[in-house]
Amino acid sequence: MPKMRSKADLPSKTCASCGRPFSWRKKWEKTWAEVRYCSDACRTGSRDAARAKQSNTA
Numbered sequence: 001m002p003k004m005r006s007k008a009d010l011p012s013k014t015c016a017s018c019g020r021p022f023s024w025r026k027k028w029e030k031t032w033a034e035v036r037y038c039s040d041a042c043r044t045g046s047r048d049a050a051r052a053k054q055s056n057t058a
C-alpha cells in the first residue's frame with residue numbers, strides 16, 4: 001500500500017486578497033506558481049460573489 005501524503009506536505013501561500021493562508025489544490029497543479037488568491041471570489045475582488053455562490057448551492 002502506498003504511503004498517503006499528508007496535507008502538511010502540501011505547499012501553501014497567503015491569499016493576496018483576504019490574507020488567509022491556503023494550500024495547494026489539484027486544480028492548481030499546472031498554475032500554482034501564478035496562483036495568488038484562495039478562491040475565485042478573492043481573485044475577482046468580490047466578497048459578495050463568494051456569498052452568492054454559497055447560497056446558490058443550497
Ligand SMILES: [Zn+2]
Pocket residue numbers: 015016017018019020037038039042
Ligand atoms: Zn482569499
